[in-house]
Amino acid sequence: MIPIADLLEIAAITGGTGLVIAAAGLALMWVIRDRSVGAMLAVVAAVTVAATLGGVVATTFKMLINPHDRSVVLTVVAVGGMVGFGVALLLARRVVADSRRLLKAVQIVPMFGQFTPPEGRMPTELATISKALEEAHESLREARERERALDASRRELVAWVSHDLRTPLAGLRAMAEALEDGIIDDPATVQRYYGQIRLEAGRLTQMVDDLFELSRINAGALSLSRHRIGLDDLVADTLAGVEALARAKGVRLHGASQGMLPVEVDSGEVGRALRNLVVNAIRHTPADGSVSVQAGVVDGMACVSVSDACGGIPEDDLPRVFEVAFRGSAARTPGPDGGAGLGLAIARGIVEAHMGAIGVCNTGPGCRFMIRLPLSV
Numbered sequence: 001m002i003p004i005a006d007l008l009e010i011a012a013i014t015g016g017t018g019l020v021i022a023a024a025g026l027a028l029m030w031v032i033r034d035r036s037v038g039a040m041l042a043v044v045a046a047v048t049v050a051a052t053l054g055g056v057v058a059t060t061f062k063m064l065i066n067p068h069d070r071s072v073v074l075t076v077v078a079v080g081g082m083v084g085f086g087v088a089l090l091l092a093r094r095v096v097a098d099s100r101r102l103l104k105a106v107q108i109v110p111m112f113g114q115f116t117p118p119e120g121r122m123p124t125e126l127a128t129i130s131k132a133l134e135e136a137h138e139s140l141r142e143a144r145e146r147e148r149a150l151d152a153s154r155r156e157l158v159a160w161v162s163h164d165l166r167t168p169l170a171g172l173r174a175m176a177e178a179l180e181d182g183i184i185d186d187p188a189t190v191q192r193y194y195g196q197i198r199l200e201a202g203r204l205t206q207m208v209d210d211l212f213e214l215s216r217i218n219a220g221a222l223s224l225s226r227h228r229i230g231l232d233d234l235v236a237d238t239l240a241g242v243e244a245l246a247r248a249k250g251v252r253l254h255g256a257s258q259g260m261l262p263v264e265v266d267s268g269e270v271g272r273a274l275r276n277l278v279v280n281a282i283r284h285t286p287a288d289g290s291v292s293v294q295a296g297v298v299d300g301m302a303c304v305s306v307s308d309a310c311g312g313i314p315e316d317d318l319p320r321v322f323e324v325a326f327r328g329s330a331a332r333t334p335g336p337d338g339g340a341g342l343g344l345a346i347a348r349g350i351v352e353a354h355m356g357a358i359g360v361c362n363t364g365p366g367c368r369f370m371i372r373l374p375l376s377v
């Protein structure tokens, strides 16, 4: 049995030698703090081996064991240390190789536009970095895709503006010039020109207003001032607002609501979306036809549907009616009461900004547009 005092002495000698070597190792680590993980792992292994060897050498000298025993002990410790050092180097090589694979996967991203994580297993930290890189790349890709879509719609809008605003402006100009030069002097025609100019100016104002709304929607700058209201009230208000239009066209309007439908919306914006649907329905329904607006709850959502007697929208057009500047007929020039093809795009933008959904299907004598909005609890 070794006396306690000897044990304490051995601990003190080994600890002291270890501390000196550890301090040297830490200093070396600080010097190489921006070098490879491999070099750092090698230092860690070297410090471990050196601290053990140092402790053993100091202790064997102190304990006065004979040279033969000392050689045996030193050889055992030295070989053990070498094995440990070798394993540490192998580990270091693996970590370095894995980090190089990850680096390579990142470096080829610009070439292929795609981040493919390195195959095979990796230490947890590197695997986490790889996963985070993959997610970051995915969200960047989605952002780029959105940007591209937005850019395309902006370009389309500019092309649209240059065509559809110029045409009526040219007409206005021609009429104003004819009036100014006195080419037109027959009072009835003059009166007709004035009426036409007022109509065109009104339509242009509406278009500019719609364009402005659409650009705010596209830029995500639609600031909604939401209030809790009854969707049934909004439907009633909208119907009251389009009654004159329906009467002038000879179209019957029906409205029905399944009780109070509480929603938290910007009533101005949702009212605008709803009005766009109802005005479309009236425009596309022949005289003596009827348009019906129903509000209720479907699948836990507040729902308004606008059904008309337009004779159905061609199946090919159904998915496209909500696109900016889509107008059904091939002609790009708006007809006498035709809009600019922005109404449904605006309606969709407004409904989606409220976390709702809008859709269309053909039913009965025409089609049915449907708006769904979350119920307010």
Ligand SMILES: Nc1ncnc2c1ncn2[C@@H]1O[C@H](COP(=O)(O)OP(=O)(O)O)[C@@H](O)[C@H]1O
Pocket: 276, 280, 281, 282, 284, 308, 310, 312, 313, 321, 326, 327, 328, 329, 338, 339, 340, 341, 342, 343, 344, 345, 367
């Ligand atoms: N109620 C409807 N019935 C039939 N077709 C419709 C109806 N609403 C919209 N459409 C079709 O969708 C197109 C786009 O509508 P919209 O965006 O409101 O533009 P606009 O009314 O200015 O033409 C219309 O030109 C028309 O072809």
Ligand SMILES: [Mg+2]
Pocket: 276, 279, 280, 339, 341, 342, 343, 344
């Ligand atoms: Mg319209």
